[in-house]
Each structure stands twice: as structure tokens, then as C-alpha cells.
Amino acid sequence: MQNEQVEEGRRDFIYLATGAVAAAGVASVTWPLVAQMGKAADTRAAGSIEIDLAGIAEGSQLKMLWRGKPVFVRHRTPEEIAEAENADVSRYPDPQTDTERLVPTPSGEVNPKYLVMIGVCTHFGCVPVGEQGDYGGWYCPCHGSHYDTSGRIRKGPAPTNLAIPPYEYISDTVIRVG
Amino acid sequence: MSGHASTYEPKYAAGRWLDKRLPIVRMGADFMTYPSPRNLNYWYTFGGILTLCLVAQIITGVILAMHYVPHIDYAFESVQRIRRDVPFGWLLQPMHAVGASMFFFAVYIHMFRGLYYGSYKAPREMIWILGCMIYLVMMATAFLGYTLPWGQMSFWGATVITGFFGAVPVVGESLQQWLLGGFSVNNATLNRFFALHYLLPFVIAAFVGLHVWALHHAGQNNPVGIEPKTKKDTLSFHPYYTVKDGFAVVLFLLIFAFFIFYQPDALGHSDNYIQADPLKTPTHIVPEWYFLPFYAILRAVPDKLMGILLMLGAIAVLFVLPWLDTSRVRSMRFRPVARMFFFIFIFACFILGLCGAKSPDDMAFTVGERVVNGESRLIGLNFVWLSRIGTFLYFSYFLILPILGLIEKPTERPDSITKSVLGDKHPKPAVSG
Ligand code: HEM
Ligand code: FES
Numbered sequence: 001m002q003n004e005q006v007e008e009g010r011r012d013f014i015y016l017a018t019g020a021v022a023a024a025g026v027a028s029v030t031w032p033l034v035a036q037m038g039k040a041a042d043t044r045a046a047g048s049i050e051i052d053l054a055g056i057a058e059g060s061q062l063k064m065l066w067r068g069k070p071v072f073v074r075h076r077t078p079e080e081i082a083e084a085e086n087a088d089v090s091r092y093p094d095p096q097t098d099t100e101r102l103v104p105t106p107s108g109e110v111n112p113k114y115l116v117m118i119g120v121c122t123h124f125g126c127v128p129v130g131e132q133g134d135y136g137g138w139y140c141p142c143h144g145s146h147y148d149t150s151g152r153i154r155k156g157p158a159p160t161n162l163a164i165p166p167y168e169y170i171s172d173t174v175i176r177v178g
Numbered sequence: 179m180s181g182h183a184s185t186y187e188p189k190y191a192a193g194r195w196l197d198k199r200l201p202i203v204r205m206g207a208d209f210m211t212y213p214s215p216r217n218l219n220y221w222y223t224f225g226g227i228l229t230l231c232l233v234a235q236i237i238t239g240v241i242l243a244m245h246y247v248p249h250i251d252y253a254f255e256s257v258q259r260i261r262r263d264v265p266f267g268w269l270l271q272p273m274h275a276v277g278a279s280m281f282f283f284a285v286y287i288h289m290f291r292g293l294y295y296g297s298y299k300a301p302r303e304m305i306w307i308l309g310c311m312i313y314l315v316m317m318a319t320a321f322l323g324y325t326l327p328w329g330q331m332s333f334w335g336a337t338v339i340t341g342f343f344g345a346v347p348v349v350g351e352s353l354q355q356w357l358l359g360g361f362s363v364n365n366a367t368l369n370r371f372f373a374l375h376y377l378l379p380f381v382i383a384a385f386v387g388l389h390v391w392a393l394h395h396a397g398q399n400n401p402v403g404i405e406p407k408t409k410k411d412t413l414s415f416h417p418y419y420t421v422k423d424g425f426a427v428v429l430f431l432l433i434f435a436f437f438i439f440y441q442p443d444a445l446g447h448s449d450n451y452i453q454a455d456p457l458k459t460p461t462h463i464v465p466e467w468y469f470l471p472f473y474a475i476l477r478a479v480p481d482k483l484m485g486i487l488l489m490l491g492a493i494a495v496l497f498v499l500p501w502l503d504t505s506r507v508r509s510m511r512f513r514p515v516a517r518m519f520f521f522i523f524i525f526a527c528f529i530l531g532l533c534g535a536k537s538p539d540d541m542a543f544t545v546g547e548r549v550v551n552g553e554s555r556l557i558g559l560n561f562v563w564l565s566r567i568g569t570f571l572y573f574s575y576f577l578i579l580p581i582l583g584l585i586e587k588p589t590e591r592p593d594s595i596t597k598s599v600l601g602d603k604h605p606k607p608a609v610s611g
Contacts, residue, residue: 037370043360063457070457113567119541123482124341125461141461142338144538159482172552172601 048178052115061130066177070119070127081112081132084150092162098150105169117151123158184208213412216355217599223426224288231281236379238274248372250365254453272442279445280434282468294348296508297399303500308389315382322375329450330460336363345483376414403508411595435470457560470534471527477538478565495576502576504583519578526571533565550611
């Protein structure tokens with residue numbers, strides 16, 4: 001009798017241990033099957049781009065592809081800058097001052113003339129059109145999101161402001177994105 | 179597969195030999211003699227039509243894959259080459275592209291049929307749920323396929339739809355980039371979409387097998403929604419329904435052929451004749467017509483995540499419908515109130531489809547004009563609000579059904595299927611003068 005109970009305990013143990021090893025095996029085989037779909041090394045390494053700001057005329061915008069996404073560099077007019085700086089952002093869906101959306105130049109000050117953003121609507125990723133919409137900034141035609149002259153969301157389904165890519169000034173007029 | 183007593187008798191020795199070892203001929207024979215309710219109408223021919231659609235998509239698809247190049251630099255051109263240079267490509271490519279639309283047209287009628295005749299109710303819940311699974315996988319397949327020609331709508335449709343995954347809290351962005359295999363829709367995305375587009379139709383075929391198995395196990399529903407009681411209530415599938423289905427298939431193919439030969443692009447979008455450009459979004463993105471109602475629901479809500487959840491909910495609610503409809507009466511023929519709501523539901527689907535095709539801020543109706551701060555504005559209903567009304571009507575159907583089953587008084591139902599066909603007359607046709 002006693003012997004049989006011991007046997008059963010042993011069997012349960014072997015059963016559980018086998019199951020655990022099998023589960024770990026299945027998991028370790030599944031992981032590569034899932035992970036292969038992630039970004040490949042060459043995609044992740046897709047380097048940085050340099051942009052010369054001097055070539056962009058006032059009131060115009062440069063579009064460049066970075067990591068397959070458009071980057072907008074807008075040379076803003078004084079009116080656009082004034083509008084962006086004087087806005088009362090406290091009631092905006094995603095409150096950010098204009099300065100918070102800029103990066104210091106080598107002198108330590110920001111240059112409000114040049115606004116650098118990822119030109120991807122934060123709703124579902126369309127490319128907004130410049131100088132359009134109710135706030136003179138950008139308008140996304142896909143589902144009607146309106147951004148102001150600082151790329152902040154004002155109206156429509158997009159939840160956040162247009163994103164700022166990681167970038168730095170390598171001289172007063174050249175930036176490196178990425 | 180079929181539950182009825184087998185009547186197959188192999189005539190030859192070889193047939194008997196095989197029947198003992200692999201009764202596959204018997205399976206086919208039993209399928210063909212399956213007793214089906216004698217009152218099935220033309221709405222019941224769409225199952226057969228759908229099978230034809232699936233086979234046609236797989237055949238034309240495998241052929242297209244022989245000429246198609248899944249690379250962002252060549253995909254667009256390779257599809258144009260199929261249409262212009264490949265022998266009979268002008269026929270085969272539209273067969274596949276139009277075929278997808280015809281497939282959805284048929285599946286929608288098939289589903290509305292199920293809703294009207296209560297085919298989702300016990301004991302047929304599994305048939306219905308498997309059908310919903312098929313519908314889901316079909317939507318995925320069609321979406322993936324639409325990306326392949328790599329036109330502007332392909333690219334931006336793929337961007338918007340994969341953007342849905344980015345809305346998932348916390349892990350959204352990683353999930354989206356995992357799906358795309360990059361930071362945005364890129365070559366890796368096109369490659370994997372092609373692989374999956376090739377795979378999923380076979381998954382559909384497997385689900386169709388289960389769907390038909392469940393159908394033959396639980397038995398077919400019929401327009402009066404009462405079970406066959408005697409042998410007289412049923413007819414052998416062949417020749418009665420093979421012929422009826424065949425006739426419907428011919429009519430269906432006429433419409434199909436009209437589009438292939440005269441209007442191959444009518445159901446598509448002209449922007450897809452422009453090669454994908456990641457720097458420029460078309461001014462007006464619309465999905466294929468068969469997704470429009472869901473697109474309208476998505477846009478009816480100002481919040482991104484809520485919009486997605488509501489859109490998914492519109493599909494998810496179909497899965498639980500068998501438990502939402504509390505009425506014991508299946509067919510809407512005998513449910514005057516529910517029938518009215520059914521037609522409102524269909525109406526809502528069309529309204530949503532319309533809203534999905536229009537710009538949200540455009541006006542659906544105007545009743546007048548008003549001057550505000552020197553600017554004149556139209557007064558009326560814009561498409562956002564119309565889609566809100568449509569969304570409300572869509573979901574209210576599923577909220578009303580549980581209550582309606584408890585309070586509605588159904589009209590009188592016939593005693594049997596035979597009586598519903600022949601009236602109270604003696605089953606032999608009465609001699610008339
Ligand atoms: C459930 C069945 C299927 C559906 C609903 C479907 C749907 C679609 C759609 C909507 C397109 C885009 C057509 C266009 O706009 O030009 C497409 C393209 C394509 N499909 Fe399918 N498909 C199915 C099955 C298959 C199968 C089984 C294969 C191959 C094994 C296949 C291979 C292709 C290829 C190579 C293309 C790109 C060429 C083109 O655009 O015409 N499809 N599919
Ligand atoms: S993607 Fe821009 S509003 Fe939807």
C-alpha cells in the first residue's frame with residue numbers, strides 16, 4: 001500500500017517535470033519564430049541624416065525621409081513664430097510651449113525660425129499637409145486633425161502633438177537627425 | 179461528415195476495396211445525398227457561391243504569385259506588367275481583384291441571410307461562430323492583398339491599419355514596429371504581407387471545412403426556421419440543390435463577368451494607379467468598399483483608442499449574437515417587431531458605408547445657411563454626425579434583441595416545413611378545375 005503511494009508521488013513528479021521541460025522547450029522554440037518579425041539589424045542601424053537649414057527659404061518647408069518617415073523642417077515666418085509663442089497652451093490637448101519643442105543651437109539659445117518635426121500624424125500615421133487647417137499649421141487629410149504653427153494638436157482625433165525627432169545642431173545652420 | 183444514414187453502395191470490386199480502406203467516395207456520396215430542407219430559397223445559394231469564390235481566389239492568386247514581385251521597387255510595376263504583358267494577365271488580375279469584391283458581396287448577403295432566418299441560434303452556434311472566424315480571416319486576407327500592388331492606397335491603407343496597433347496602451351509602438359519589421363511600412367512589411375496573404379486563404383479553406391462539418395452535423399436551417407420532422411420535409415442535396423445553386427452561380431458569374439470585362443476598376447480606387455510615396459498622403463484615404471462601414475465607426479469617435487475599440491466591438495458583437503437573441507423563434511418571418519429592427523440594422527450598415535466613403539466634415543444634408551462672424555456656414559448634418567447616428571443604430575440592434583425576445587409576440591408558425599410549402603392541402607397537388 002505504502003509503496004504504491006510512493007510510486008504515485010514519483011509519477012506525478014516525473015509527469016510535472018516532463019511537462020515543464022516540454023513547455024520550456026516549446027517556449028524557447030517559439031520565441032525566435034516571433035522575434036524574427038522585429039526590426040532587423042540593418043533596419044535598426046539605418047543611420048542619421050544631415051540637413052542644411054540655410055537652403056530653406058522663409059515660409060517654406062523641407063521634407064526628407066528618415067527611417068522611412070518624413071521629417072519636416074519648416075522655416076517659419078515671424079507671424080507663425082509669434083502665433084506659436086503667444087498661444088495659451090494650458091488648454092491644449094497636449095500642452096507644450098514652443099520652446100519645449102525646439103533644440104538649442106551651439107550658442108545655447110533656441111532658434112525659433114526652424115521647426116523640426118516628424119511629419120507623421122499621431123493619429124494613424126498619414127502625412128499632414130502644411131499651411132492648412134484651422135490654425136495655419138498643418139492639416140491631416142486622413143481623418144481631419146488640425147495642428148498649429150508649432151505642430152501642436154488643436155482639433156481632431158490625433159491624441160498628441162507632432163513628434164520631435166532626436167536631433168542636434170552641429171553648426172548654426174546644420175542639424176543632424178538621428 | 180454527414181449525419182444521415184449512408185445509402186452508398188459501391189458497384190464495382192475496386193470501389194468495395196477502397197470503401198473498406200478509405201471510405202472517401204462514400205463521404206462524397208453522402209454529401210451529395212444530404213437531406214436538406216425542401217423550402218430553401220435563393221438566399222440559401224450563397225454558401226455554394228462563396229465556395230466558388232474561394233476556389234477562384236486561390237487559383238487566380240497562385241497564378242498572380244507566379245508573376246508578382248514582392249519588393250517595394252518592383253511590386254507596382256510587376257502588377258502593371260501582369261495587366262499589360264503577361265498572357266491573359268488582363269483577365270486574370272481583374273478576376274482576382276474584382277473577385278475579392280464579389281467574395282465580400284456574397285459573404286455579406288450570406289451573413290444577412292443568417293441574421294434574418296435566425297440561423298445562429300441553437301443548435302447552430304458553432305456554424306455561426308466559424309462563419310464569423312472566416313469573415314475575420316477574409317478581412318485580414320483582403321487587407322494584406324490590397325497592400326501588394328503597392329499603389330498610394332495600398333501604402334497609406336497599410337500605414338493607417340497598422341497604426342491601429344500603435345494605439346494599444348504601453349506596448350503599442352513596439353507591437354506596431356514588430357508587425358512592420360521597421361519604423362514604418364517598408365520592404366520587410368511588403369514581404370511578410372505577401373507571405374501571409376498567400377497563407378491565409380488556406381486557413382479560410384480549413385475553417386470552411388469545419389463550417390460545413392458543423393452544418394451537416396446540426397442540420398441546415400431554413401426560411402421558416404422550424405426543424406424537419408419527417409422525410410417529406412427534406413430533399414436530397416443532389417439534384418435539387420445542386421441545380422438551384424448552379425442556377426444562382428450562373429447569375430452571379432454574369433455580374434462578375436460584367437465587372438471583369440467592362441468595369442475592372444470600378445470597385446477600386448484610382449489613387450492606386452500611383453506608385454506608393456511615403457512622403458505624400460492622398461488627400462482622401464478610403465478603404466475598399468467592403469470595409470467602409472467599419473471605417474465610419476472608427477471615425478465616428480474623436481478618441482483614437484475608443485474608435486478602434488468600437489470598430490472591433492462591431493465585429494466582436496457578432497460572435498456573441500447567439501446568446502444575445504433570446505427569442506426561441508428563429509425566422510424573422512414570424513417576428514414582426516424584430517423584423518422591423520432587422521431592416522433598420524441593414525439601413526444602418528448602408529448609412530455607415532456611405533459615411534465611410536465621405537469626408538467627415540462634409541455635409542450630408544443641409545437645411546439652410548447662417549452667417550457667423552461674416553462667414554457663411556451651412557446648417558445641417560455632416561458625415562461625422564451621420565456616422566454617429568449610424569453607429570448608434572448598428573449597436574442598438576444588438577441591445578434590443580435580448581429584450582425583444584422576452585416581450586415580442588411572434589405570429590403563428592406552420593406545423594411543418596411541408597405545410598409551409600404546400601399549405602394545408604394534402605401533400606399531393608389538388609386537382610383544380
Ligand atoms: C480569400 C481569398 C483572397 C482574397 C479575399 C484576396 C484579395 C486580394 C486583393 C483585394 C488584392 C489586391 C488586388 C488589387 O487591388 O489589384 C489581392 C492581390 C493579390 N493576391 Fe489575393 N486574395 C485572396 C487569395 C489569394 C491567394 C490564395 C493568393 C496566392 C496564393 C493570392 C495572391 C495575390 C497576389 C500575388 C496579389 C498581388 C497582385 C494584384 O494586386 O493583383 N491571393 N488579393
Ligand atoms: S491619420 Fe491623421 S487624422 Fe487620422
